[in-house]
Amino acid sequence: MTAQKILLLVLDGISDRPCASLGGLTPLQAANTPNLDRFATEGITGIMDTIAPGIRPGSDTAHLSLLGYPPERYYTGRGPLEAEGSGIHMEPGMIGFRCNFATVDENSLITDRRAGRIHDTAALSAAIREGVDLSAYEVGFRFESGAGHRAALAFVGDLLGDRVTSNDPKKEGAEPLPVKPIGDAPADEKTAAVCNEFIRQSREILFDHPLNIERLEQGLPPANLLLIRGAGRMGHFEPFEERYDLSGSVISAATLISGIGMVVGLEHIPVPGTTGSVDSDLPAKVAATLRELERKDFVLLNIKGADEAGHDGKPEQKRDFIEVIDAALEPFAALDDTILVICGDHSTPCSVKDHSADPVPLVIRGEGVRTDRNWAFDEISCAEGGINRIRGLDLMPIVLDLINKAHKYGA
Amino acid sequence: MTAQKILLLVLDGISDRPCASLGGLTPLQAANTPNLDRFATEGITGIMDTIAPGIRPGSDTAHLSLLGYPPERYYTGRGPLEAEGSGIHMEPGMIGFRCNFATVDENSLITDRRAGRIHDTAALSAAIREGVDLSAYEVGFRFESGAGHRAALAFVGDLLGDRVTSNDPKKEGAEPLPVKPIGDAPADEKTAAVCNEFIRQSREILFDHPLNIERLEQGLPPANLLLIRGAGRMGHFEPFEERYDLSGSVISAATLISGIGMVVGLEHIPVPGTTGSVDSDLPAKVAATLRELERKDFVLLNIKGADEAGHDGKPEQKRDFIEVIDAALEPFAALDDTILVICGDHSTPCSVKDHSADPVPLVIRGEGVRTDRNWAFDEISCAEGGINRIRGLDLMPIVLDLINKAHKYGA
Structure with a gap:
């Protein structure tokens, strides 16, 4: 059996650098994350440069790249994306x-x-x-x-x-x-x-x-x-459904991210009570995601609060919110017929208070996916995973192949 | 805190292939290298294709690549670089x-x-x-x-x-x-x-x-x-200081390497007693490097003797000179405020007596840098490190990000 659907879960700014106040661990290492670790155990892990090694991504260029739209061709500034996300x-x-x-x-x-x-x-x-x-x-x-x-x-x-x-x-x-x-x-x-x-x-x-x-x-x-x-x-975006033969939705409280989803043709699903901050109603987002996966082939779900804690330079708050995120993800353990991809869009180290180019952790989990020996979802463990190190633009082709929608090149 | 300076230490031709006379170890594995291993323990490691996988680099093309100047654009033969290095x-x-x-x-x-x-x-x-x-x-x-x-x-x-x-x-x-x-x-x-x-x-x-x-x-x-x-x-090289907003020096006994440094605008610091050979005065080079780091943002230090032993096909001599190099590097353990990068420019296997395309080991160590579980600086151990495998041209962007001099692409 091959999975038919894709859930791309972007944990915005989740990754970090070692934090002195966490005993040299990153917030993601320090957090107790049984669900993320379970997905890492069941799936294959790696690290990813969402743009390229050493390039500090914006959330916008990173998401374009993760969706398979090369930002050097498609990115024309934040204005058009925010405008689309604002209606x-x-x-x-x-x-x-x-x-x-x-x-x-x-x-x-x-x-x-x-x-x-x-x-x-x-x-x-x-x-x-x-x-x-x-x-x-x-x-x-x-x-x-x-x-x-x-x-x-x-x-x-x-x-x-x-x-x-x-x-x-x-x-x-x-x-x-x-x-x-x-x-x-x-x-x-x-x-x-x-x-x-x-x-x-x-x-x-x-x-x-x-x-x-x-x-x-x-x-x-x-x-x-x-x-x-x-x-x-505003540029011309080849519609997602034509590009990949997949219907899709985007769930994000951030207008920039929902705007990116909408410009590529994903349906924006607003979820009441979500704020893009640490007080967001994450269970409502997760429930909405599961509903969308009933009727669509692809869902982009962005959860943003950890990024905010990184921008504020608060390792403990970031660690604690990561635990809140982790708890909310529990229903995804029951997903079948779906390739679950969990990654960051960029790192937001508390020591930098802004995005950095450090690669993000990545897990791909679902029917037929190879596994590796890594059982933890964090920056250090995933660097030892079976995916090794890829780029953001590699992700969609890899996942399309896992749902058997990739075209053979040659004979 | 974020480091402000960069020391790029290139151990010319240091990496090798398994040598029968060393019981199947490489000279770098066989050597006793407490300082290099300490840097590997404290930092993050990986392997690097200085040009691209399978491409046998010259020292010239490799150094251009490590400095972030794509050799396919900037390399126009060894003559102009040697001429610059010769004064x-x-x-x-x-x-x-x-x-x-x-x-x-x-x-x-x-x-x-x-x-x-x-x-x-x-x-x-x-x-x-x-x-x-x-x-x-x-x-x-x-x-x-x-x-x-x-x-x-x-x-x-x-x-x-x-x-x-x-x-x-x-x-x-x-x-x-x-x-x-x-x-x-x-x-x-x-x-x-x-x-x-x-x-x-x-x-x-x-x-x-x-x-x-x-x-x-x-x-x-x-x-x-x-x-x-x-x-x-001779081509037009965008000056290093304009390209990266970093002042810099080059310390190398080889005119080719000092020439490369000089054509990109690094100041060449001659060090009496250094020969580019196994009889070079390495402590003098290390002391000069520490002095330069007091007044500059970036220093390229090239140490060449191990390459010579590889060209001569002498594994024991190469192993022994690696131990001499390691001992000389001890003062770098006290570096703070500096991102220390140690790598080769290419492998020079004793069995080949010339450069090979085998990737080189790499360690990056300094404030804020993520770590990994590898504690040894050699070709085999570093291949398990947290950097995974990058290319020479990735190095400067990664290091610029670590000193917070990378520009965000997007918002």
Whole structure:
């Protein structure tokens, strides 16, 4: 018998370096992880450079690579991916941006780059959609609220470039910057002009908006400016189902990851109660994953909280959240007919507080998969596993072969 | 904490194949190497194809690869690198050659390809610089003595090619060959003509030189002919400091290796008493390396004697010299703030008496580096290490990530 389905479980930023406060162990080594270790025991393990040895991956480039889309061809900046994940359907050629609602004072100085971490901006976004008019530039736009203070923006129109700077000075107490073209291409000059006009008009709309007047009365910072960044041109992605002959879904609380899933044609399955943080409702995600595997061939499940603990530099918190993740994975032990792949997208060492290029651990477990002698899922043990060391782009071909969907090359 | 500096220690030709006279061990396995084993215990180990699996590297191509300069793009023959290492500052476009002082008899037959291993040729080189005139070809030249019977030559001028043969018949008792263009490109024809003219004029100068008359009187073979080979065009090397944002030095007794360091912009630090052979003053090299690490971000240290024993096919001598090397490395145990990388550039099996493509052992040791269960630095043990198997070009990205100088690809 050969398995028919694939579950790709990405434990975002799970891997690390030795931590002094954990006695020289990594959080994944220090954590008690009976389920992950069981999968390692039953499956084959290894280490993986999601891009290439020594390349520090972003979550976006890493996930593209894991899904088999070479990032050097498909990655055009975070903006289009976040926009798709925020509910803007991105068509090839559209220019996407990530946005923050921020606060400026009467002197035009930014006093809060996140507008007091405002968390319901739907009314503001609706006002922007209704009020901003870019027809003088023959440009249409889409604008959607994201989680918290976040939002996404996209422009539609001819002759628009994507090489422009951000208006975000990256610090408080400074004025917002003018958006500028990078270089002197007319298309980039046009996009920069459109950006500045969009920022100007949206700022006028936000300034007088009842929600902001209400916030001022409550002593809260008003969301009266948009900071936009991450400009990128939406590319053409060969749909996942055509590329692999597999139907698929993505389950992720992070708009960047769900956006990546959606641009390649995976169906995004929202799961109430999931936050992308250490308080996320993981059992709900796992249950949703099992439901999706009933009706789809492929599910990408991203669990993000460990990455956050790494960015915060908290080894004990990371270890503890890894144990929470592990407990939630118990239902996957009953999977049959499914190749279970568990890996990281990149390491997020607590000592670095950012992504590093250290390879991630990997286990592949399911019907017909070779095994090895390793019985532990961690960075050090998996380096002794039977997969040895592969790259992210190797993963889909290997897994397709395990479900007998690889094409023979030659005779 | 993250280390800030990098020491790349290349043990030239250290790795080998099983040797019958060592009971089936390699010289590195047979040697008692407490310091190397300590670094393996404290660090992470692996094996490395300095170019690619099955490719037999030269020391030159291997070092370019280890420094992150793809040899297929940057390697243009040994001549320009030897010339730079011999003190000729090579500018892009110059044509470089390696030279031997040799002996011809009255019948124009080569009687000694190394002129009795002559070792002070400074006066001969000065006479050549003063006497040879290539202005009829509108070509300038540089000529410098190297170690022993070696020297280096470079041409400067327009329309010069680098695809020419050598005048070295590679055996004694034969006449020197005419230098010929490879193919029929006019630039190569011009270089061949310039070579032949240079050889002719220099031979006349050497024939009558007082030093050679003196040698004849002493019964020594005169250095009365130049054999030139290894023609190559000096390329443009992106400076190391710009490429990696690291200042650096190279410490090597071999002009080829110091030349490679210098062409990429490392400062060459000469160390008195070092010979590139088994009688080299290794403690002086190690002390100089520690001094350089005080003022630079990166040091390439090459130790060459084990390679020589491999070329000579002497397993016991190779084993013994490895023990001498190991003892000299003891001061590196005190390094902190530095990522210590120890590897070979290629294997030089005693059974082959030349370089082979067998992968080299590798250890990376320093703050934050993951460890593995391997505690021995040798070809067999390192193959079980946590790095698994990488390529030479992977090394610099990995090490840059470990000192937090890698750029994130994506977000």
